Amino acid sequence: MAYTIQLIVEGFATGSIYGALALAIVLVNRSTGLINFAQGSMGVLATFVAFGLVQLGAPLLLAMLVAFVFAFVFGAGVERFVVRRFEGGDPDTAVVVTIGLFVLIAGIAALIWGYEPRQFPSLFPPQSIEILGVFISLRSVGTIVVLVAVMALLQVLFRFTKLGLAMRAVADNPQSASLSGLPVSRLLMVGWGLAAVLGALAGILVAPQLFISPTMLDFALVYALAAAILGGLDSPLGAVVAAWFIGIVENLAGAYIDFIGDDLKIAVPFIFMLVILIARPQGLFGRKVTVRI
Amino acid sequence: MSAVAAELVLRDINLRFGGIKVLQDVSMAVESGRIFGLVGPNGAGKTSLFNCISGHYRASSGSITIDGVETSGKSASQMTKFGLARTFQHPALQLHETVLENVLLGAHSTLAGGPVSWALRMPWTTRSEKAARTEAAELLERLGLGDVADTPAGELSPGLHKTIELVRALLSKPRLLLLDEPAAGLSHTEVEAFIASIRGVRDDFDLTIVIVEHHMGLISAVTDRVMVLDHGATLMEGTAREAQSDPRVIEAYLGQASTAEVSGEPAGA
Amino acid sequence: TRTATDGGAGAGTGADETAAPSPGITDTTLSLGISSPLSGPTAGPGSCSVAGLDSYLEAQNAAGGFEFGDGKTREVTLTYLDDTYDPAKTVSNFKQLVGDGIFAYVGALGTPTNAAIMPIANSEEVPQVLLVTGATAFSEDQKANPWTFGLLPTYYDEANTFGKLLADAGKPITVAVLSQNDDFGKDYVAGLTDAIEGSDVTIVDSATYEPTDTTLDSQVTQLAASKADVLMSAVSVTPLQVGVLTKAQSIGWLPRIFLPSNTSTPGTILEPGGATAYPAVYSTSLTKVPASPTFAEDEDVKAYNAAFAEYGSKIAAVYTPHCAWSYAEGAILGEAFKGMEEPTRDSFMTALKSIKDFQAPLLLDGITVDTTRDDQPAISGLTLVQASGPGYAPAKAY
């Protein structure tokens, strides 16, 4: 029993890694209507900035703040100078542009810091606490707390603030939004900037575990995308819940179903996803879009 | 043409979305070869009723028959088999494609051959494609779109989109045609031209037509009968003239100033 | 119908008395080629395996060049291409390199990538040697593939050495194995199983992982449930290996640990993983660790550090053991050049295959190069080491 609970706890911790990135994906989607494949690399780049500062002797918290500022400016800049040209065009093209960014940014990070993973200091102490035979690492607890807090913030942002409403409007239909006087381009920049900050946060949260390297979040990104879509692309709560779900289901399936094993356990969340999405195309917590004819 | 105009009968159609009752016990019968008008205030459920007939919505109860055959459970893509074609309230065209390519889509169900024959360009595929193109060109010509056949649809003003949709629908060789606000956005002169052509189309193609329109002039000019919907239920059924003088219809739909408009009834009536 | 040179086809069989020189060699130069992952997730080791070699070659060039068995001194150049660990690209790169006239293809990293070009190299008779891979496939049958062999001890050997240590303890020991889901992992498990056969050592649980996994916590949790005495953690990805070490202790499982040589560096694995918590950590080692204070005064290490700073650091930003291995590989090539009497690939292969008891720089005492066997890579000896203090010391018995 303790073993099962331990696996579930682990699933939570792993899921939180995906969840952190999934939140950034949700944020970009809600504020710009796009899917950003470069979300991971942008987060990594900002994390590298923090890494560089820490190496120069800056305290982690300060480095983190600087990384957030960097991320915001960088994200907004990417929107302004790269993505903007493709908004309103073929959505596939915009997605491929983010793929190009993904490759390019990883290349830039590698140019400066190389590809080999390096150790990154943790915000939280490395110890674990034992509760009834189940070990819970403080790092996971910290990650989960931060994640839940950010999720709540996002939920509030979109539900109750004017900025959130404006961002949703712009994502929904920029042209129509601009006719109501919404500063579309600035809102898009803010959306990208905030998402990049979230990406940076995700990067800083997971870097102690994954080690920082230009490709650190590549595989987490697939899971994060899955979580965002499974949860409902417009729901921060959904993204996090789905990420946990994926983490837990994967662990349990890998441990308990012999045929599946550690190598194929990744298939399990995807199969769940297929089934759930067929039943609920908008995702677990997503709002259904009606297309009138 | 061997096809004969279809007869459409609806019985006790109900439709709901969540808690909202969109249609309540709507019944109607359209005789073969007639033009039937469907009017009513905004949100009355006219388009929804069309969607039920065309299979885009599934009525929660009730029966729909075309020439006596029950079609209510059928998926929308099967409805061409029953000779049904429709246009949309918001024209749904491929804006980057030419007008000709847009309307040719209507010929889909009449063209011969499946994916394999088309990949191999079997003779029958090219033959039927050629025939469809000729027919499309003729129809465009007839409805006054001959000289824009090769223009991308997006470059034409929205008023013309309705007509392109009409041609597209006609190319599927329907026997029952549903037109959702075909004259919206047309100017006065254009409405008159439309009235003239719709009757011709009905006669030449041997069609039954159901029209949703807010343009009362058009409705009274072309329809044989009308039904007025309000809040998803039938308010009255009769001729257009009866409807326009019915106090309930004036109250719910036409409004006080309507008399002025009725007087502007076009000469084609 | 083709006019352009067809790669190695012109290299003849060496029967001629005045052997025509093979492509890629002149009286003053010799060119080598390599295709390794230089971008993407494997680029860390990939670039190190180029950087170490390049450091050695360039340093030697700067010192006057390489002496050859035919009495000439040549400058040796290295052309390296990126294959992102994609075999189709490796084939492309190989053809490009051969078309550009390299003399030999050396020291490439990667199992599938090297497997893809092995048949071409052998049919075109281009040396594909000293490969930086622990897979057995490249060295086990050098009669069938005379133009191919590896540099490093195989994964099988490594695990076999571990197994022997356990078996020699002569008491019941339970082992949990964590291995990569590929041939690397399978060879490892096979090496271990073969060594413990007939002993009191038993494998009580095993788990695998994909190199693409983000964490191995669940595998460690699962293995911890077996409460095994020993964890053989054949994990070849640095962060994952560190994760294993931190995870096991955090859930109160403190077995003796065995680490493979490519993920056992003190600075990047042991220290971040908190290895001191475990009763013992074993690994195998080939080379001196350049950054380790133990070897700070070592001549080899000083030379390496100087050369790397000058040349290799342009290619690889962070140290992995592959840097040191491929540096040693450079010296092995130099040794082969010394025995090469004719400017041909045949002569090169003959010379390269006759090296015995050669003490290449950076190799630990007792580890020597022996290329004369037909079923082994160039280096097959291993030193079992045990973590102690900031680095490793020769292992005591279990």
Added chain:
Amino acid sequence: MSLLELEDVSASYGYAPVLHGISFGLEANRAEGILGANGAGKTTTLRAISGMVPATGRIRFDGVDILGKSPDRIARMGIAHVPEGRGTLGGLSVRDNLRIGAYQRKDRKQIDEHIEFCLDLFPNLRERISSNASALSGGEQQMLAVARAFMAQPRVILLDEASLGLAPSTAQRVYDAIRRLQTETGVAMVVVEQNASLAFSVVDHALVLETGRVSIEGPKESLMGMDEVRRAYLGG
């Protein structure tokens, strides 16, 4: 000086010229009608004003040159545009659409009052207040687009076939409301309307476009007196 002034405005989509030198002026509290056949360039004129198509010439609003400014800046200056077609934010609820309409306003209290005003004007919207706009019927979406423009409390409102798809009584109600708005706030309007009798019920002055050029213009009464106008736009 007029509130809104167009001088020799030309516009094109890509390289196809559509407008050729349109000029007119509009005072506060007045309404200008634009008539014309399908494709004459009415919509394009409105788009040129609100910055949605690139144009040349001169467009001044309240003495400020607005040509070349982005649509959202022009909107913030006080020009609301009810576009042709579906002008709503489909993924947002009806209430959110109305709130977006009032985006640049600061008077919070009044906003809620105005939302009530719009919902009284369009009872359908009240019924569907928290539905996604995309679920609404065609006419309901049109109502929402008009309501959204009202919410902005603009100084100039550009109406592109605002009655399109509306039931006759509703269309009447919209124009009654527009007239009321005009007397209450002094808003100026440019009205493009196929239903010319409706248009003439609010405009003071009108121009007729033919293939991108002004062919006739004048006060409402004189236009309504012209035969060709009556025949083509009023029927009879």
Added chain:
Amino acid sequence: MKNLLARPIVRLLLAVVIAVVIIVAPISSSSFINYQLSLIAVFAVALLGLNIVMGYTGQVSLGQSAFLGLGAYIAAYGVRQEWPVVVIFLLCCIIPAAVGLLVALAAARLRGLALAMVTIALPIIGVPLAKRFPDFTGGSVGSTVSWLEAPEGSGLADDQFRYYLVVAIAVVLFILGRNLVRGRIGRAFAIVKSNEAVALSMGISPYRYKVLAFTIASLFGGASGFLYIAVVQYTSPETLSFATSINLVAAMVIGGSASILGTVLGAIYFVMLPVVAGQIDSSRTALISGAALLLVLFLLPGGLVSLPRRIAQLVRGGRGGSPRSRAAADRPPTGDTAPRTTAAPEAEKQPR
């Protein structure tokens, strides 16, 4: 420029010139160049499949590499079992198509990103799956085959022979694919992409056409796997890796979505970019390829295929205009302000 191309005689001449170039190219080229040319043909076929499902039918697929890999494994296995080449080829088409069909029967109920996520699972699950069956796949070391040597007396080198074989198959597949995306079926694909409600009312079942498109894409993917083995003579789990799928999607868009010519250009880009990047600086390939991708799309948002149109535009539009107004002119407002997803991309103009 456009008018010139529209003339039948010019088109015919162009076709003849291209055919001659294709036939003559390998004769004087090195084995390296022939390998590149053959690889272009290989990936052009994979891209054609992807373009049919994604470019023409609008269903995002991130799983194309899985079918490429499956085809390659089947071919490698068939060669080891010494089956006749024709049988191998047919199996390489049929089995992936059948697998694609099965997947599509479930997945085609989804749309947009949900579908993309399910297709992403194919390569991600495919890799460990391939390692599970080493007898069939050769495990992670992969499997090497050595076949398709030039027949005696043909006077061709192996690489030339393989080039001709691969290109011939690719040309035939391209003709079939091109036929398919024009006319009845092509129009159905296009309307499924742009508006499913309209498709339904035309008697087109979007579900069926999505399944069809997906199946065809898998078939082409499998066929390209066969070609891959013909050229590379080796396959391993890396062949079907997820990264390949992503790169294929990028190449498809860069060449030109919903365009046959664009598909070929995309394949050239896909194969040549790494080579060129390696030529520039082999330790900075990621940087170079990322920058190149962005650059191409920046200049040609419609893909490489829009180059002639773009040039014509620039020539005609020599008159400046502020950057803003030009940017706005690039995407004129459609009268309808409906959600962007309904906007069809710049499609290749079909000849009529």
